[in-house]
Amino acid sequence: MPRPQEWEFAHISCSVGAGQDRTAPVGAEEISWMTPCAVEVCGLCKSYRLGARIVQALRGVDLSVQVGEVFGLLGPNGAGKTTLVKIISRLITPDRGTVALFGTRDYATGDLGVVLEGNRNLQWRMTPLENLVYYAVLRGLPISESRQRAKALLSRFGLQDWMGVPVQKLSRGMQQKVAIAASVIHNPKLLILDEPTLGLDVGAVEETKELIREIGGEGTTILLCSHDLEVVSSLCSRVVVINEGAVIAQGSPSELARAWSQSRDTVVVEFDGLSSEDVSALTAAGVTASDNAAGLTLSAPIGDRAAVKRLLEFAAAMSERIRTIRQVEASLRDAVLELMARPARFGNGGRER
Ligand SMILES: Nc1ncnc2c1ncn2[C@@H]1O[C@H](COP(=O)(O)OP(=O)(O)OP(=O)(O)O)[C@@H](O)[C@H]1O
Ligand SMILES: [Mg+2]
Secondary structure: OOOHHHHHHHHHHHHOOOOOOOOOOOOHHHHOOOOOOOEEEEEEEEEEEEOOEEEEEEEEEEEEEOOOOEEEEEOOOOOOHHHHHHHHOOOOOOOEEEEEEOOEOOOOHHHEEEEOOOOOOOOOOOOHHHHHHHHHHHOOOOHHHHHHHHHHHHHHOOOHHHOOOOHHHOOHHHHHHHHHHHHHOOOOOEEEEEOOOOOOOHHHHHHHHHHHHHHHHOOOEEEEEOOOHHHHHHHOOEEEEEEOOEEEEEEOHHHHHHHHOOOOOEEEEEEOOOOHHHHHHHHHOOOEEEEEOOEEEEEEEOOOHHHHHHHHHHHHHOHHHEEEEEEEOOOHHHHHHHHHOOOOOOOOOOOOO
């Protein structure tokens, strides 16, 4: 049983909003209706010694992941993402700070499934079936149930014809599927995936995304680190961006894109070519014009209704000259680039914008 103090702490800390006093006393009756977060990280710090140097990998990270959420961790190489997930997985210990899972700091790692970055999540000489049975038994499942579950899971992941082939002879995409299957063999409540699509071809990325979506759809909370922003955008309901060991932004992918991207949701029309008078009249109305080898591109931010109206009216009148017409959305990629260009403010716990 979790110790009451920790149980309360986790409930209180995950339920306070930005700017509220995290230490304010809250009566048990006030918190009894609250659902604990799946993951609640408070003030996490971790440094490594590298010879004479000390590397500050985490500098006071706070974050909370709701139950059932697919939550993304973004950040450049060396930001501290893997350090964070290793601490949550209890593979390394933090210098300071706390982690609570599902309302307790006293959590069992049996509630976790973890696929770490790289390809060392499996026993390479063993087959997928042997791997899954091995990890299921390690997690405490009886051998007969382990075999049953392993076969069902491998079939569901499309690996029924590869169950008996040593993992080292499988493609990278298949190995990754086996690693994910092994991580969920015991039905964990929280699945941690560190770079699950790294090195996979387009088809394998799509299959892996689909598996993650399915596992999330069954109610498993997922914490996902990835540099693949398309994967993050399509799977995660919320993300935090970490830079130099500190959370520097958080929100849904589209909130982050809108808040931080220099690009805006825009209507873009490409023409074969236009008279300079037409272009001048349009730019005076707030439309942006840019010449390129293919022709002339006119764009208007969707927020500027007058400019959009002017551009679309013009396009309707000049429709025979239109090459393409499309809507461009503010991109998460631009937002992340913008965030990376800013100096990290250490330990600020992240900013919503
Ligand atoms: N075992 C270690 N010993 C020393 N330094 C380490 C160790 N592990 C990580 N670091 C350092 O800690 C910092 C954070 O590394 P970490 O692997 O957590 O980053 P990351 O965000 O996962 O990066 P990537 O996107 O490249 O996977 C880096 O500066 C890294 O060099
Ligand atoms: Mg990493």
